[in-house]
Amino acid sequence: MKLIYVIVRNVDSSRVMEGLNKQGFYVTKLASTGGFLREGNTTLMIGTEEEKVEEVISVVKKECGPRQQIISNPVGPAEYTSMQVLVNVGGATIFVMDVDRFEKI
Incomplete structure (x- = not known):
């Protein structure tokens, strides 16, 4: 048994949860x-069998x-002006851990 921690942006969380639920997780x-x-x-926590870890990650x-997303970045000491900057967003941080015991009551 594995415990998977998936850290995503709030704006992505609903889509990720729906996708995982559709696959039965x-x-x-x-x-x-x-x-x-x-x-x-x-942060999403998913418990699953070891052979399904790659399916979760997929x-x-x-x-x-x-x-990529364009954000406004304030410039200048008074921050009266801003400059638009292209940044990378999205993605996820994923941790996969062993579980010694799992019970669903």
């Missing part, structure tokens, strides 16, 4: 913070793959 959602753009993150890649 149960997902627990936890609110979390951090990231380059100081936006909210979501769904995550499909639903929240990396992409």
Whole structure:
């Protein structure tokens, strides 16, 4: 048995959860913070058999793959002007851990 932690942007979390649910995976959602753009993150916990780990990762890649976004970056001491910057967003951070025991009550 494996426990998979998937950390995604809040805006991607619904698509990832729906994609995993369609494939029959149960997902627990936890609110979390951090990231380059100081936006909210979501941490998803998925328990599954070892042979299905790659299927989970494949769904995550499909639903929240990396992409580019234009953001306004304030410039100058008074921050009255801004410059648009192209940044990479999306993607996920994934941790796969062994589980010694699992019970569903």
